[in-house]
Each structure stands twice: as structure tokens, then as C-alpha cells.
Amino acid sequence: MTGVQFENAQVLGVDGRFRPGSVILKEGVFGGDEDAAAVVERFDATGLWLTPGFVDVHTHLAWRAFDAADRDGLSPVEQARGVRLNAGRTLAAGVTGIRDAGGLSAALAQEAGGLRAALSVEMLGASDARGPAHLRGRVQQLADAGAAWIKVVATGGVGAGDGVLVPVFDELELKAIHVTAARLNLPVMVHAWGGAALTRSLEFGAASIEHAVLITDEQCRLAADAGAVVVPTVWIYNDVLAMIEAGTLPAVLAPAARRAVEAHPVAVRRCLDAGVRLAMGTDAGLDTQHGRNLHELAALIEAGVPSEAALLAGTAGGARLLGRRDLGVIRPGAPADLVCFTADPGRPEVLRDPSRVAAVYVRGRLLHQATG
Incomplete structure (x- = not known):
């Protein structure tokens, strides 16, 4: 079963730049466009910046x-x-x-x-x-x-x-x-x-x-x-x-x-x-x-x-x-380690503010979610 899709997010690319896009988590890995039809949950991620772990x-x-x-x-x-x-x-x-x-x-x-x-x-x-x-x-x-x-x-x-x-x-x-x-x-x-x-x-x-x-x-x-x-x-x-x-x-x-x-x-x-x-x-x-x-x-x-x-x-x-070219990137088939920020982590003040980390996924599993 395909899992969730974050829509309308700012997504970190392999060049270190953020671009509008969506991210699919499925069975512990990132999904591709072909998995969109089978998504069971969709979230409007407007205002979120998504990075690999x-x-x-x-x-x-x-x-x-x-x-x-x-x-x-x-x-x-x-x-x-x-x-x-x-x-x-x-x-x-x-x-x-x-x-x-x-x-x-x-x-x-x-x-x-x-x-x-x-x-x-x-x-x-x-x-x-x-x-x-x-x-x-x-x-x-x-x-x-x-x-x-x-x-x-x-x-x-x-x-x-x-x-x-x-x-x-x-x-x-x-x-x-x-x-x-x-x-x-x-x-x-x-x-x-x-x-x-x-x-x-x-x-x-x-x-x-x-x-x-x-x-x-x-x-x-x-x-x-x-x-x-x-x-x-x-x-x-x-x-x-x-x-x-x-x-x-x-x-x-x-x-x-x-x-x-x-x-x-x-x-x-x-x-x-x-x-x-x-x-x-x-x-x-x-x-x-x-x-x-x-x-x-x-x-x-x-x-x-x-x-x-x-x-x-x-x-x-x-x-x-560490010899893990499959980690540290958001691309189809890569292990779904994902971080959701509520502001642009390209800014030092955001990186220093732990409250800006809204959620952390490892292998597609939610392991941390901000409260409040």
C-alpha cells in the first residue's frame, strides 16, 4: 500500500536549491509520479520546506x-x-x-x-x-x-x-x-x-x-x-x-x-x-x-x-x-528519511531554531512530530 503524499511543498533538490513540488512516502522509500494514483493520504504542505534527513x-x-x-x-x-x-x-x-x-x-x-x-x-x-x-x-x-x-x-x-x-x-x-x-x-x-x-x-x-x-x-x-x-x-x-x-x-x-x-x-x-x-x-x-x-x-x-x-x-x-549514496537525497526508491521545516532551512536563524522542525521521518516512519 502506498502511504502519503506531501503536496505544494518546497523540496530540496540534488543541487541544494528548493523548488515547488510534492513528495511521496511509500513502504519505507520515496515514491515517484507513477505512485501518485495509489496514495491513500494527501497533505497540503504549503508553507513547509522538505529536506532529506x-x-x-x-x-x-x-x-x-x-x-x-x-x-x-x-x-x-x-x-x-x-x-x-x-x-x-x-x-x-x-x-x-x-x-x-x-x-x-x-x-x-x-x-x-x-x-x-x-x-x-x-x-x-x-x-x-x-x-x-x-x-x-x-x-x-x-x-x-x-x-x-x-x-x-x-x-x-x-x-x-x-x-x-x-x-x-x-x-x-x-x-x-x-x-x-x-x-x-x-x-x-x-x-x-x-x-x-x-x-x-x-x-x-x-x-x-x-x-x-x-x-x-x-x-x-x-x-x-x-x-x-x-x-x-x-x-x-x-x-x-x-x-x-x-x-x-x-x-x-x-x-x-x-x-x-x-x-x-x-x-x-x-x-x-x-x-x-x-x-x-x-x-x-x-x-x-x-x-x-x-x-x-x-x-x-x-x-x-x-x-x-x-x-x-x-x-x-x-x-x-558514509558510503550511502542512497541517503541524503529525495528521489524515487531512496530510503524515506525526510525532515519537514516550517521555514527555509537555508537561513541560519532557522537552522538554530528547533521549533522549526515540524516532523522527522526515518524509513518512512514518523519518529518525531513537533507539539503545539
């Missing part, structure tokens, strides 16, 4: 605290409850698919409801910098634990201060990670602000570079030539700086956070100029951040990304990075 390719669904010690102190029951809450907030924001960048185990992922999730399980970081043999074993362990991606923390972050570009792994260690992951047919996502670690990661075949705060023109050209995706996570550093200024995070982090806030728009424009593909990632890791995922698209637009390109980075761009 958004994909957040850098989030931490199981995280609820900034400090690792606080996260580790949560009981299994508290962790499961947190995943359920964060998944619900994420779906309500219009995000129907995620790539978790660390912390979400295969067991915890079962608490994510209808959210599509690709896992990295755990991050490879400084504690793993114990030689190539150790890292080859760790990559295998992660694969056995259900990782679809290998997450590498190749440089520091806001806590590293002036040492943020110092590589966490030496060249042989970093190569061992990539070679082992390739042997297991697992793509690698690399946290790197810049420096030699970013260059080496691209040379070794990283599928995506996370943050890229201080990426250079040459590194952008290298990324474009390699077909690597940059996931800027612009919004998170603004949020971190706001928390520092409010006194909820240590003031010692302020210089690095300000540096990121100032440098990130330049990095994004460098990527655009070089033709580097972008995807939306939030790095959300707090209860106050999950559900604000589309703030990242607003931040990208304000950094200089055209709204059409930003919307594509949040939909088809993220889906393509």
Missing part, C-alpha cells in the same frame, strides 16, 4: 560530559539512558544518521532508537602511541568490536595549547593504523588541527579530516586531489568558548578556543577555494549540545559556505562519506 558525521552520542573521567564514571544504566536521550534530541533536530566518533559501543548503539549509526567504538589516541605492532592490534580489536570506522586523534585539541600541532603518533605508527585499517576495509577518520600529522594522514589515505582548524592551502590541494572530506566542526569551538566565558569550563582553554574560532572560517574558505568536499559534523558531546546539530550548518554558512552547499554538506555530503 541530515547526517552528522562527527558526534559522540554516548558522551554527556566534557571530562573523560566524568564520562567514565557513568554507570551502564546511566550511559544507556544518556544514549536514548541524546538520540531523541538528535532525531528531533532533523538528523537521521550519524557517524559516532568515539564512545558508542555496539551494545549502546541499540539504545539509539531509529537513528542510523556508523560506529568507531573508541578513539586511538596518545595512550595508544606504543609502536606499530600495538596499533595494528588495536585496529583489529576495534574491528572485532563492531567499528565501521577507525578514529585517530592525530593532534591535540583545545587542551593542547601551543602544542596543538605536535603529532600524537610518529610516521610509522600512523602508517600502521592506515595500512591495517585498509586491510580490514575500514576507512579512517582523523582528528587533526593541522601540521605534519594532517599531511601524513592524507598521504596515507584518510577518508576524512576532522576539524582542520589550521589547514594550509597546500593541504587543501592535497585533500582535494585525494578525494578526502573535511569535517570542520566550526560551531563546537564557539560553543566551547561560550562555556569558558560563562565559567563552566576552565579559563586555561580560552586561548586555544579563541584561536579556533578565529581561524576556522579561514580554513573553511580555503577548503571551498580548493574544491575540498565538506560534510557536517558537530563533535557534540554534552547533553546541552545534542539536539543542536544544525547549528553547525548555520556556522558554515556564516563562515562563507553558500547555503546550498551547506545543506548538501549536511545531507548528501555526509551520506556519501
Whole structure:
């Protein structure tokens, strides 16, 4: 049985532009014109903007605290409850698919409801910098634990201060990670602000570079030539700086956070100029951040990304990075992940307003509907 048809809507096309049209949901997929005669329910969607489900390719669904010690102190029951809450907030924001960048185990992922999730399980970081043999074993362990991606923390972050570009792994260690992951047919996502670690990661075949705060023109050209995706996570550093200024995070982090806030728009424009593909990632890791995922698209637009390109980075761009060319688009036969907005989501103020998300469908099923 064919399901429903939204008529007279503004529909996002594969070029990132909205055009008047209708959308049919049938048996978990989008229908075509030939299905219109069999529709059992029709809705006048005048005043609605319809997009594919958004994909957040850098989030931490199981995280609820900034400090690792606080996260580790949560009981299994508290962790499961947190995943359920964060998944619900994420779906309500219009995000129907995620790539978790660390912390979400295969067991915890079962608490994510209808959210599509690709896992990295755990991050490879400084504690793993114990030689190539150790890292080859760790990559295998992660694969056995259900990782679809290998997450590498190749440089520091806001806590590293002036040492943020110092590589966490030496060249042989970093190569061992990539070679082992390739042997297991697992793509690698690399946290790197810049420096030699970013260059080496691209040379070794990283599928995506996370943050890229201080990426250079040459590194952008290298990324474009390699077909690597940059996931800027612009919004998170603004949020971190706001928390520092409010006194909820240590003031010692302020210089690095300000540096990121100032440098990130330049990095994004460098990527655009070089033709580097972008995807939306939030790095959300707090209860106050999950559900604000589309703030990242607003931040990208304000950094200089055209709204059409930003919307594509949040939909088809993220889906393509995850190997799902059938997601992130509205076309006949594609899985019916659909978001209904009450205003144009090409505007930053709409992207920041969760009340503008009227409904979210995953696989043709209504999983969120605004109240009031």
C-alpha cells in the first residue's frame, strides 16, 4: 500500500536549491509520479520546506560530559539512558544518521532508537602511541568490536595549547593504523588541527579530516586531489568558548578556543577555494549540545559556505562519506528519511531554531512530530 503524499511543498533538490513540488512516502522509500494514483493520504504542505534527513558525521552520542573521567564514571544504566536521550534530541533536530566518533559501543548503539549509526567504538589516541605492532592490534580489536570506522586523534585539541600541532603518533605508527585499517576495509577518520600529522594522514589515505582548524592551502590541494572530506566542526569551538566565558569550563582553554574560532572560517574558505568536499559534523558531546546539530550548518554558512552547499554538506555530503549514496537525497526508491521545516532551512536563524522542525521521518516512519 502506498502511504502519503506531501503536496505544494518546497523540496530540496540534488543541487541544494528548493523548488515547488510534492513528495511521496511509500513502504519505507520515496515514491515517484507513477505512485501518485495509489496514495491513500494527501497533505497540503504549503508553507513547509522538505529536506532529506541530515547526517552528522562527527558526534559522540554516548558522551554527556566534557571530562573523560566524568564520562567514565557513568554507570551502564546511566550511559544507556544518556544514549536514548541524546538520540531523541538528535532525531528531533532533523538528523537521521550519524557517524559516532568515539564512545558508542555496539551494545549502546541499540539504545539509539531509529537513528542510523556508523560506529568507531573508541578513539586511538596518545595512550595508544606504543609502536606499530600495538596499533595494528588495536585496529583489529576495534574491528572485532563492531567499528565501521577507525578514529585517530592525530593532534591535540583545545587542551593542547601551543602544542596543538605536535603529532600524537610518529610516521610509522600512523602508517600502521592506515595500512591495517585498509586491510580490514575500514576507512579512517582523523582528528587533526593541522601540521605534519594532517599531511601524513592524507598521504596515507584518510577518508576524512576532522576539524582542520589550521589547514594550509597546500593541504587543501592535497585533500582535494585525494578525494578526502573535511569535517570542520566550526560551531563546537564557539560553543566551547561560550562555556569558558560563562565559567563552566576552565579559563586555561580560552586561548586555544579563541584561536579556533578565529581561524576556522579561514580554513573553511580555503577548503571551498580548493574544491575540498565538506560534510557536517558537530563533535557534540554534552547533553546541552545534542539536539543542536544544525547549528553547525548555520556556522558554515556564516563562515562563507553558500547555503546550498551547506545543506548538501549536511545531507548528501555526509551520506556519501558514509558510503550511502542512497541517503541524503529525495528521489524515487531512496530510503524515506525526510525532515519537514516550517521555514527555509537555508537561513541560519532557522537552522538554530528547533521549533522549526515540524516532523522527522526515518524509513518512512514518523519518529518525531513537533507539539503545539
